[in-house]
Amino acid sequence: MTDPNPHVSRRAMLAAAFVGGSAAAAAVAGAPAAQADAGGQGAAKKQFTLTVLGTTDLHNNVFNWDYFKNAPYADTAGNKIGIAQAATLIKAVRAERGAANTLTIDSGDTIQGTPLAYYFAKVNPISTEVKHPMALAMNAVGYDAVALGNHEFNYGIPLLRTWEKQLDFPLLGANVHDAVSGSRAFTPYVLKRVKTESGWVTVGLVGFVTPGCALWDRDNVHGKLDFNGIVEEAKTVIPEMKAAGADVVIVSSHSGATPGSSYGDALPFPENASTQLAEEVPGIDAILVGHAHLEIPERFVTNKATGRQVLLTEPLKWGMRVAVIDLQLSKEQGRWSVAAAHAHLLDAKTVDADPAVVGAVQAGHDATVKYVNQVIGTCTAPLSTATACWSDSAAIDAINYVQASTIKAELANGPSAGLPVLSIAAAFSRSVDVKAGPLTIRDVAGLYIFDNTLLAIKVTGAQVKDYLEWSAQYFKPATGTSVRADQITNAATALAPNGTPDYNYDVVYGLDAPLNYEIDLARPVGDRIRNLSYDGAPLPAGKEFAMAINNYRQSGGGNFPAVKTAPVLSNSQQEIRQRIIDYVVAQGTLDAAVFSQSNWRLTVNDQPLTVTA
Numbered sequence: 001m002t003d004p005n006p007h008v009s010r011r012a013m014l015a016a017a018f019v020g021g022s023a024a025a026a027a028v029a030g031a032p033a034a035q036a037d038a039g040g041q042g043a044a045k046k047q048f049t050l051t052v053l054g055t056t057d058l059h060n061n062v063f064n065w066d067y068f069k070n071a072p073y074a075d076t077a078g079n080k081i082g083i084a085q086a087a088t089l090i091k092a093v094r095a096e097r098g099a100a101n102t103l104t105i106d107s108g109d110t111i112q113g114t115p116l117a118y119y120f121a122k123v124n125p126i127s128t129e130v131k132h133p134m135a136l137a138m139n140a141v142g143y144d145a146v147a148l149g150n151h152e153f154n155y156g157i158p159l160l161r162t163w164e165k166q167l168d169f170p171l172l173g174a175n176v177h178d179a180v181s182g183s184r185a186f187t188p189y190v191l192k193r194v195k196t197e198s199g200w201v202t203v204g205l206v207g208f209v210t211p212g213c214a215l216w217d218r219d220n221v222h223g224k225l226d227f228n229g230i231v232e233e234a235k236t237v238i239p240e241m242k243a244a245g246a247d248v249v250i251v252s253s254h255s256g257a258t259p260g261s262s263y264g265d266a267l268p269f270p271e272n273a274s275t276q277l278a279e280e281v282p283g284i285d286a287i288l289v290g291h292a293h294l295e296i297p298e299r300f301v302t303n304k305a306t307g308r309q310v311l312l313t314e315p316l317k318w319g320m321r322v323a324v325i326d327l328q329l330s331k332e333q334g335r336w337s338v339a340a341a342h343a344h345l346l347d348a349k350t351v352d353a354d355p356a357v358v359g360a361v362q363a364g365h366d367a368t369v370k371y372v373n374q375v376i377g378t379c380t381a382p383l384s385t386a387t388a389c390w391s392d393s394a395a396i397d398a399i400n401y402v403q404a405s406t407i408k409a410e411l412a413n414g415p416s417a418g419l420p421v422l423s424i425a426a427a428f429s430r431s432v433d434v435k436a437g438p439l440t441i442r443d444v445a446g447l448y449i450f451d452n453t454l455l456a457i458k459v460t461g462a463q464v465k466d467y468l469e470w471s472a473q474y475f476k477p478a479t480g481t482s483v484r485a486d487q488i489t490n491a492a493t494a495l496a497p498n499g500t501p502d503y504n505y506d507v508v509y510g511l512d513a514p515l516n517y518e519i520d521l522a523r524p525v526g527d528r529i530r531n532l533s534y535d536g537a538p539l540p541a542g543k544e545f546a547m548a549i550n551n552y553r554q555s556g557g558g559n560f561p562a563v564k565t566a567p568v569l570s571n572s573q574q575e576i577r578q579r580i581i582d583y584v585v586a587q588g589t590l591d592a593a594v595f596s597q598s599n600w601r602l603t604v605n606d607q608p609l610t611v612t613a
Contacts, residue, residue, distance in 0.1 A: 010092050013351060017089055019321060020297035021313070021344025046198035046331040047339070051097045052250055053090050053104045054315060054323035056290030057149070058083055059113025061318040062137050062361045064353065067115040067372050068446030080349040081318040083134075084361075087141045087354035089322045089346045103192060104142065105205055107290030107314075108149025108254035110134050111163055115445050119368040121155040122575075126162050135166035136360040145190050147207030147252035148173035149290060153217040154451050157224060172207025172252060175233035177226045185225055188237050191246060201329060201336045204246030206237060208277075210255045210291055211269040212262070215556040219453070219573060229269030230255055234281040242283055247336035248327060249284050253277060256292030257299065257312055260497055262504070264559035275301055278310035285338045286325050289314035294498075295321065298343040313343035322346045372442035377584040381592035383434040383447065388427035389474075389489050389502050390611040394596040395432055399425040399448060400509035401595030402583045403548035403576060407456040408511060410570045416456075416546055419569075420534075421511040422464065423548035426503045439584055448577040452550035457566040462541035464508060465529055466561045468517060472528045474505035475602070478521035482610040488521060488602075495559055504558040507600060510534060514599050522604045530606065550576060 064080045066073045073081045094102045111117055111134050126132045138146065148171060152160050164171045164186075174188035189206035211227040221227075230253065241249055256272030263271060270276070274289045278301035289296060289312055296314040303310055315321035323345055330339040383395035404423035411417050428450060434443045459467070476491040490499035508515055513535035520530050532539045546569055556564050584590050602609040 017346040017350040019345035048196040048329045050327045051102045052325040054288040056107035057109045057317040060117035079320045084353035084357040085348035086319040087357045088351040103144045106146040107252045108147040109151045112151035112154045116368045133361045133364045139168045140356045140360045145205045148209040149254040150213045174237045175228040203248045204241040207252045218555045230273040238283045251287040254290040263556045266556040286311040293317040311341040375438045379439045379590045385427040385432040404511035407548040419546040424506040455571045456569040461539040461543040463562040471506045474500045516599045
């Protein structure tokens, strides 16, 4: 049956999806697209409303599907994920405001993050014949531009370039330069011409990516691409856009709004620079923020040079939200400018998936589901990370054991063969729940969700102690011997003002002999590691080890001490997830009796600390 009044139904849907921001009335009522001679002021002043829709940090989520659980995505907030969900909202706003008056952009981290991404990078790699699911999906939505995110480089530049060619719109990265020629390596910006009743308005869309790419994907980009500071590049490119005719400038910035860097001073440019960008570079009207996985419905930042308010907004990750930026433009003396700007977010859980996006990617999704559900062996005991951030976990031990065993084999018969092996690992999420019994690829993918590769570095006992002290910053102080987990985890630091993420709390594991230690939360940061021993004796400061470590950490992620400059003993550039899969296939089992240790614990004044979830 045909809806007798689709306009009213659409408005009701958008009203139900409204999350926050100061443009609620316009969001619900449907802002008029164009107003010639507004308010009867005559021909001297014309007005027009431009709407810019935004997503960010989609991380290759197309469907509302959890590949690790083989079930629809679910969280405690009832969110739904995927670009197919977001597409329904995007198309509804276009229909309400007028497609010709609406632009759609994204702020990056698009082609990494799910088994669907891995399948089309490693199992059935994209090519001239094989299309990337995020090219198919985004083309079906009809984006106008997407910015690079740092995770775009995870699978290497050739795959990124292949994906770029499959897009029907430009991939923007103004601050990424060819390392040899110095020229910009990606399209810096695009100018979009929008027709109004009062003539054409030129909208400039520009993209920036956090310079941390130079560290986190060093093996993929070193000697090939350089990453300039976002503010530094913007001071050049924004005037270029203005000179090219841009009346309005919209930035897609894959860089958080809260200043700071997870890598400290390892680079001369900050990781999260969107607020500084608004403050220090004139000529920007609005910024779609990405990278931080936070929700900012609407925020205004005052530009120091002009005193003008710059609008910032950030929709939640994975397609959970869509940002709606409304710019009220005014034309005076032949020039358009932004008279007012507002933003709000729309919640994707309130709608159904868009059929066009579903149809475009269904075959790839089905192939991925089949792949990840292959049984590769058995698991002898449950592996859970529910408490892994505050107590020893067999799940983390499993990762560490496979990493350390792999490095032991790689170093055999070489000059470093005699070094005892340590390994580091972290809980990437607290939701891993591998059951005892048949073990599938999706179980391993859930255990190790990132595409990190494995290296070995040489460290000393003193450096291991420093490493553990740095990791222990993750914990807040404690005085009593019984606490809730939220009272001691995710401590804020100078490098992580919003709280240290779980993935930056590393456990250190000994392969050849146990490495045991306690973390005393009554002691000051930097002096928390107690009773540190190796093979039952105090750890000698000068004792040398081979440490298995992932490429993210070794390249500076988390700014852990010594690891960036430590001698590299091996670097096969093989993914850790695949190493775990290979181990299970070879052994036929993941046996907790082989790898599980109880080698660390939390204490308060040398007394055991009881932590409840």
